[in-house]
Amino acid sequence: MLLGRVIGTVVATMKSDGLDGVKFLVVQPLDKHQNDQGQPVVAADAVAMAGPGELVYYVASREAAEAMVERFVPVDHAIVGLVEQVALAEDPR
Amino acid sequence: MKIADVVGTVVSPICHPFFEEKRLLICDLVDPDGGGDGYMIAVDVVGAGVGERVLICDEGTSARQIFGISTGPIRSVIIGIIDEIA
Numbered sequence: 001m002l003l004g005r006v007i008g009t010v011v012a013t014m015k016s017d018g019l020d021g022v023k024f025l026v027v028q029p030l031d032k033h034q035n036d037q038g039q040p041v042v043a044a045d046a047v048a049m050a051g052p053g054e055l056v057y058y059v060a061s062r063e064a065a066e067a068m069v070e071r072f073v074p075v076d077h078a079i080v081g082l083v084e085q086v087a088l089a090e091d092p093r
Numbered sequence: 094m095k096i097a098d099v100v101g102t103v104v105s106p107i108c109h110p111f112f113e114e115k116r117l118l119i120c121d122l123v124d125p126d127g128g129g130d131g132y133m134i135a136v137d138v139v140g141a142g143v144g145e146r147v148l149i150c151d152e153g154t155s156a157r158q159i160f161g162i163s164t165g166p167i168r169s170v171i172i173g174i175i176d177e178i179a
Contacts (some may be wrong), residue, residue, distance in 0.1 A: 001117075001169060003103075032101065032119050032132045035107035036106035046109050048168065057103060057117070057134050059166045063153050067109055067166030080166050081108030081117075088119065089143045 003030040003083065006054045010042050018073040025050055025079065027058060032088060043077035044068060055083040095149045096175065097122050099141050103134055111165045112136070118171060122151060125178050135169035148173035 008026035023045040028093070031037040034055070043058050047069035050056050056079045058064075064078035065071055097120035105117060116137040122164040123146070133149070138159060141147045149171055150156060156167045 002132075003134065030122070032121070047107060049107055056171065057105065059168060061153075061168070063166045063168045066153070066164055067111075071164060078166060081103075081105040081112055083103055083105050084107075086103040088100060 001057045001059050002085070003032065003034065003079070004028060004041075004043070004056050004058050004079070005030055005034070005036075005051075006050050006052050006056060006079075007040060008052060016074050018068075018070040019044075019075070021047065022068065022073075022075075025052075025076065027056065027079065029044070030055075032086070036055045041077045043079050045050050046078040046080050047082060050079050050082055055086075057083055094172070095151055096125060096136050096169075097135070097147055098177070099132070099143050099147055099171075101143060109166055111162075111167060118143075120147065120171070129168055133169050133170045136167060137153050137171045139171055139174055141171050141174050146175040146178075147171045148175055156163070 097145035
């Protein structure tokens with residue numbers, strides 16, 4: 001799982017079966033210091049409470065589909081939690 | 094499995110039901126020589142804490158087996174605290 005910041009929403013009327021009612025959000029992957037890292041991805045919102053600006057953590061690959069109510073769906077990134085706080089120790093490196 | 098250093102914690106009151114009551118730790122991935130980069134958030138089942146070097150199992154089916162479930166959005170689990178790498 002990695003940290004991400006929700007930076008937008010995706011609206012798609014025509015979707016694959018099993019994805020009705022699923023919210024898609026654009027997520028910018030972050031490093032542990034919450035700096036942008038890599039290209040944004042579109043993730044399904046498995047907590048149904050995330051919105052733009054929010055700090056989240058997400059799962060990728062098969063585990064993303066496992067997060068959805070309907071499990072055999074074509075989802076490769078899913079938001080599984082909203083982050084209230086990240087506490088980092090002093091970086092030893 | 095991967096070697097990592099626990100460097101922080103994540104607090105998440107609103108989450109997928111699987112992650113309720115689970116301890117989420119931010120882990121810096123390291124190679125056996127102590128270098129390496131990147132991180133991952135893993136669920137702790139062994140009581141690891143910040144500053145400890147740990148062993149992470151990064152595979153979905155194994156992770157679900159640890160929790161005795163057949164479905165769940167879990168992949169990265171801290172399965173051991175490393176005493177020494179010889």
